[in-house]
Amino acid sequence: MQSKLCNSHHTFRLSAIAATLSLMAAVSTGANAADNGKYRIGVVTFLSGAAAGPFGVPAANSAKLLVEALNNGKVPAPYGKKGINGLEIEMVLLDENGGATKQTEEFRNLVQRQKVDAVIGYISSGDCLAIAPAAEELGVPTIFFDCGTSKVFEVVKNPKYLFRTGLDSVVDNIAAAHYVAEARPNVKTIASIQQNYAWGQEAWADFALAFSRIKPESKVVSEQWPKLGQGQYGAEISALSVSNPDLIHSSFWGGDMEALMLQGGARGLFDKKTVVLTAGETGMEHFKGQVANGTILGGRGPFGAFSPKNALNDWFRPAFIAQFKESPTYPAYKMAQAILGLKAAAEKGAKAGAMPTADQVVQGLAGLSYEAPSGTVNMARTKGHQAVQSVSFGEYQFDAKSGKATLTKVKTYAGECVMPPDGTAPADWIKAGFPGAKCN
């Protein structure tokens, strides 16, 4: 017997299962509660997913390099003492992929089951905002080495255990606005293309506000909001082309950034327009001839191609290249300075050879000024829990003959020039005209 039935329920059932599965990702980790006298650090960064290649893996490689070199006493002064305070460092490396809920569970596992002494990690803004209160609740020193959102210390207003040794995206975009105004004084119309999530939305809001404050006559002619990881930007490039702006601002990163530049370049989008890529430094080794000379790149601080010459960088950069066969980009530098900050803080408060306590570490790190391959890091904002550093921008130049890319017309903006004072919301500070900013 047969009866004709509509297969709508069937389609819906398949749809629901397929959609759910396509969004799922699961990574399991083992737990180890052994207390072996080593200083155990949980390191959390993207090892899978779209953020692994440009950010997570360089950061993880940097952590491996630093931990091994510190354990062997091979890092230059002032970090010559082996390990942390003479204790061997044991690193527990975890994947940040999987979303904020999973990361919060993994963070609790790290602290409560794996008994880590400190946690260094987190790139995603969503993960950072979820981990911040958990770090304070569990009382473990936690250093955000990247994490661009400006909301971290709004979620935790009086941090004790939570630190960030890198800068937020507000700083990047205020510096970018200054750079564009100085390097391209004739820019009048601006357009934007951002990944449609917290990072892109905050970046554009900060840049648009800062640029309109610096150049009130400027006008926004197009805003494009493609999905994170979209990869195809044909329609967005057409919309940007039709609006014909003088400047295009983008906080794109990773494969999205490289795809946008490739597709836009092939369609002549950048022939008469300047592009600002606030996270562009991570693509320098891949861009080659695909990105127009004169494209303005940022590196989220004095990192990667913007890093200064000093003894630590003279060791770090060649050692990284020798081990991983590629230049360290800004996530690698940021991870290195987070680990060195932890070491400096732990050794400041603890007796020689003794296991540093959580309180000794957080007291040592709050307000600390220490050296890193990127230069001096001052933990000088949010009661000593937020780093202050300079930010650099420059113009991309590719030499087809040598096959090498360089940065020209580099300008560096001191932290005091582009960071709002403690207790002032970034938007209010920008609207008020950057009061108290100390710019050269």
Added chain:
Amino acid sequence: MTTLLAILIDGAIYASWLFLVAAGMTIIYGVMRVLNMAHGSFYAIGAYSAASLVSWYFSGEHGGPYWSLLILPACAIVAGAIIGLAIEQGLLRFLRGSDEILMVIVTYALLLILEDATKLIWGVNPYFAYQPYKLLGQTAFGAHLRFANYDLMLIGVAIVIGLLAWAALNRTNKGRLLRAVIHDREIAIAMGVNVNAMFAATFAIGAILGALAGALTAPAISVSPGIGVEVIVLAFAVIVVGGLGSIGGAAAGAVLVGLSRSFAVHIAPEIELFVIYGVMFLVLAIRPQGLFGQTLARRI
């Protein structure tokens, strides 16, 4: 006027890409009743293979640049046929007749395995095969609007593949046999049709089409981990809108989704994310089996 022209051309290009991505998936479902979640991995493997071969081709003097355009379909056919036959003969043939939901889970597991396998083989750093993308130059439409000829070529490729698929199903003896299998597998077996061979060939063709979509897309993107997972959701949306298992439906779904998205990007970019799934919701609310989906008979 320029905006309207841009909407139409962008919509056509995006629809072509969506059709290329979704065609293999809907063919496999139509014949085998397997909603193949691993289709995204075929796309990724095609993209990685093409990017590797094109990079190699341009790294030395291996011939004129235009030959690189032939590398793209060639490596898709080889990679797709190998991986498709290996999966169908090595795994799926043992599960024939299983519940469709089980097959979704099995192919989802395959997707995860193949995602990690691509990482093991190609690593996590991006690959580029940009040379073919710029090779064909660009065409100007007005003062500010230019399109890469490579993208315009994709419209032609999608039309050719759609017509070939239609002709193969409706104008060849093998196609008629395949339609017989689709209508009633048991009767087809009783009439002497080699269903095992039909299924293996169908899955291989679906895999080749998935790999071809990836290979043709590779020159325009950064080939990096995760690209397969991204496309599977889009491909799924397109074939559900068009009707599961229908080539014509996949084409109609691709055009509808492509034009809707293009319209949103130009007129209201803030709703771009929503519009694809908005179209899917509207179509399913009015016609739950999709635009070209057929009401099925359920045996009791």
